[in-house]
Amino acid sequence: MASNFRGDFKLADGTLMLRTLTFETPGASVQLAGDYNLRRETLGFTGMLLLDARISETQKGWKRMALKVLDPLFAKKGGEGTELPIKIQGKRSDPTFGLDRGRLFKRRS
Secondary structure (H helix, E strand, C coil): CCCEEEEEEEEECCEEEEEEEEEEECCEEEEEEEEEECCCCEEEEEEEEEECCCHHHHCCHHHHHHHHHHHHHHECCCCCCEEEEEEEEEECCEEEEEECHHHHCHHHC
């Protein structure tokens, strides 16, 4: 599956600073910014996961019905699809990927 990677970066003092990094795959795109420390091999990125589908459309059965109430909360601007704040942190050998709960409700302000 092909992806389109784009980004702007700066390398200084052993740190790769990515001001913008975007990549796309069918049905989704990711927009990230952050740092990678080359010496410590640590990641610190935040960004957005943008899905073409609504969050409820990512599941089946009862889970789909339960998630329908969350569709407006996670809707992209314009209402179609899903917009989730994400973060990638930790060591390069064992990174953690997840929802950035600290930015979840701030993005609507």
